[in-house]
Amino acid sequence: xxxxxxxxxxxxxxxxxxxxxxxxxxxxxxxxxxxxxxxxxxxxxxxxxxxxxxxxxxxxxxxxxxxxxxxxxxxxxxxxxxxxxxxxxxxxxxxxxxxxxxxxxxxxxxxxxxxxxxxxxxxxxxxxxxxxxxxxxxxxxxxxxxxxx
Numbered sequence: 001x002x003x004x005x006x007x008x009x010x011x012x013x014x015x016x017x018x019x020x021x022x023x024x025x026x027x028x029x030x031x032x033x034x035x036x037x038x039x040x041x042x043x044x045x046x047x048x049x050x051x052x053x054x055x056x057x058x059x060x061x062x063x064x065x066x067x068x069x070x071x072x073x074x075x076x077x078x079x080x081x082x083x084x085x086x087x088x089x090x091x092x093x094x095x096x097x098x099x100x101x102x103x104x105x106x107x108x109x110x111x112x113x114x115x116x117x118x119x120x121x122x123x124x125x126x127x128x129x130x131x132x133x134x135x136x137x138x139x140x141x142x143x144x145x146x147x148x149x
Contacts, residue, residue, distance in 0.1 A: 010062035013037075013055065014137030016103065016129050017067060017083050022048060023129025025137045026059055031144070034137035036130035045086065049093050056094055063096055067103030067136040101140050103132070 012031055016023035022040045027033065037059075040051050056064065066087050069079045076084075084100070091098040 010060045012063045012065060012137060012141065013052075013059065013061045014065045014101070014133045014140065015052070015067065016133040016136060017069075017086060018042075018129055021129045022052075023131070023133035024052075024055065025130060025133035026061070027137060027141060031141055034134040034141060036134045039130045045089065048086075049090055052090065053093060056096060061096055064090070064094060064098045065101050065137055065140045066090070066098060067133065068100040070102055099140075101136050103136050 011029055012027040012034075014025045014034065016025075020042055022042060024037045024040065025034050026037045028035070037055070040048065042048055043051075052064070055061070066083060068083055069077070071077050071080075087098050087100060
C-alpha cells in the first residue's frame, strides 16, 4: 500500500474532481488515516495538473487516488468519462501511480459529517470537496489494510 524511499514512509493523496473545484486529501505517513488538505479552484487542466504535481512533491506522495463518479447503478456517465480522461493525462505527468476509486455518495457523506460536526453552511461549502476526498481516501486505505490482513 505505502511505498518506501530510503526508509521514509510516503503519503497517499486523493482527489474529488468537480467541475469548479478539486478537493484534495492526504493520508498520514503510515497510510492509516485520511485528512482533508485543500480545495483547489479549477483554472484549466494544465494549471490543475501543475498544482497537483506541486502538492505530490511537497507532501512526498506515493500514489494518487481519484474519485470516479459512477452512476448509482455502477455505470459510467459523461462525468466519469471526463474524470478518466483527466486521470489519463495526470498519470502521464506524475511520477507516481494514479488510480481511480468509486466515489458514489462521498459528497453526500461529507455533507452529513460536517452537519453532524456543527460546521456552518459557509464552512461546509468551503471544505465539502476536501472532506469528500478524505472519505474517498479513507475507503481506499481501509480496503488496502483489509487486503493486507
